[in-house]
Amino acid sequence: MAVGKFDTTATRSSYDVVIIGGAMYGSAVAWFLTDNPDFDGTVLVIERDPTYQNSATAHTNSCIRQQFSNPLNVKISQFGAAFIKGFKGLMGNDPRVPDLSIQSYGYMYLADTDAFADQLRAAQKVQIDAGAATQLMTPAQIKEAYPFYTVDDIVLGSINLIDEGYWDGGTVFDWWRRSARERGVEYITGEVTSMHVVGPRVHSVTLANGDAIACGKVVNATGPRGARTAKMAGIQIPVEPRKRFTWIFSAEQPLGQVLPLTIDPSGVHFRQDGPKTYLAGGHAHPDLAVECDDFAMDHGLWQDKIWPTIATRIPQFEAIKVITEWAGHYDFNTLDQNAILGPHTEIENFFFVNGFSGHGLQQSPAMGRGTAEMLTYGEYRTLDLTPFGFERIAAGRPFAESAII
Incomplete structure (x- = not known):
């Protein structure tokens, strides 16, 4: 049967x-x-x-990054990137298996306090020592490279454009x-x-x-x-289930360049999804354990926190339309x-x-x-x-x- x-x-x-x-x-x-x-x-x-x-x-959301604070996690992701890029060969060059790549638009961490900026600096040193290509950026440098961001409150940014982004x-x-x-x-x-x-x-x-x-x-x-x-x-x-929410949306005024996976100081994150769509994610506060079968959406979270955060950071996203949404779970290690x-x-x-x-x-x-x-x-x-x-x-x-x- x-x-x-x-x-x-x-x-x-x-x-x-x-x-x-x-x-x-x-x-x-x-x-x-x-x-x-x-x-x-x-x-x-x-x-x-x-x-x-x-x-x-x-x-x-199927992304990969090397921007970790723990050097072993950096090395783990470096092997992951090599595995993804060499996937077909590692699967024995089976003709049915596709070649894979990483859309390396990078993760953009944005710090809005000196303490957070110091964390990014310390993490970058760990990442560089492990062979990653993480760059620190001043607000002026961020604005020059990504003019759609509002950076008036930003102290420092951190991005790595090699082997960081979406993969299948x-x-x-x-x-x-x-x-x-x-x-x-x-x-x-x-x-x-x-x-x-x-x-x-x-x-x-x-x-x-x-x-x-x-x-x-x-x-x-x-x-x-x-x-x-x-x-x-x-x-x-x-370990406990923690709920994480994802939204796919389109914008009335799409950006003129690829949007990195942006981690706003609020904890909300958003990135390029398709050629004309974007993805956003976040969680409720407080971030509590849920039942394993609880996948109900929190629609107020989008209206009250996610959308306002996105629109403040990227004013072009003031007029956006949600296409689809879902809730999933992290297996969260509380230690x-x-x-x-x-x-x-x-x-x-x-x-x-x-x-x-x-x-x-x-x-x-x-x-x-x-x-x-x-x-x-x-x-x-x-x-x-x-x-x-x-x-x-x-x-x-x-x-x-x-x-x-």
Whole structure:
């Protein structure tokens, strides 16, 4: 029996790796396992909704940046950019796979206080030391390069025009999933409702239909539901769903040049979307956790905050028309807004890929590769991702990232 694209019953009773969640991260881990010549185990991906219509992957704005405050996050995005640009070759030059690129219009961070400007200066040094091409801009320089901005209140700007902008995350996800299945990874439709933990290991997972599946290792790739999944193994993680809103709009007076992904000091962000359309995003205040199935729009937020902010920063956007809108979720790590990766400290075969706090899509190549290495070798072989480990969560010791949108 099949629902959507996947069967509802696994073909085996036991798998070497069971991945719970089949969206961007579940499929990244699955694909990188199949791409690792030293891994020869069986893999099952369990996805509760094969349409993915309410997944964080489906609601993403699909951008990549190197402007982080943490040098490891910079390196992670640099690998992501290289992976995107070399995607076809990395997928074995399969003629069905398209060539991909990055629309590098850059991220423009705007600081309106000296303290915020100092943060941009400190972050730029981290980025330059890591090999990024971030430039600091005075208000006059911003106005000269992008005359549509109002910069009267701005102290400093920061932008990187190399490997920062939009990329086609949907195509990468589709091909990771498709290629993984063609290489033998099994996907089924189902919802894990409990786990049987014996000593320091998860022995099996049980689905809503009653099927129990034994697992050598289990990977939590359930995005905003990550804390619920971890709780089934008796594990607490500081991850919760936070609602993020997106609007696509057209302007009566379109800009004469491409709009960078602009992070206004208010926290509202907006960028070029299509040739004649733009995208804006933001969140409510206070920014509280929501239920996993809460995707209701906050129409007052657009009217009271998002549109006024956009029109103040870019006066040409005083007359705009919303074309479409949606709400999605961040899997927000309340400790430090960074990922939780790798094995649990006590349940030794339970692995995390959780808590990305909004920058998960761009980090999926490096984090998927790293997780596959950890599952195969018990260690990271390329980029050392151990600072994202659960040890810091258990100790309440933040591995901080301040550049969160």
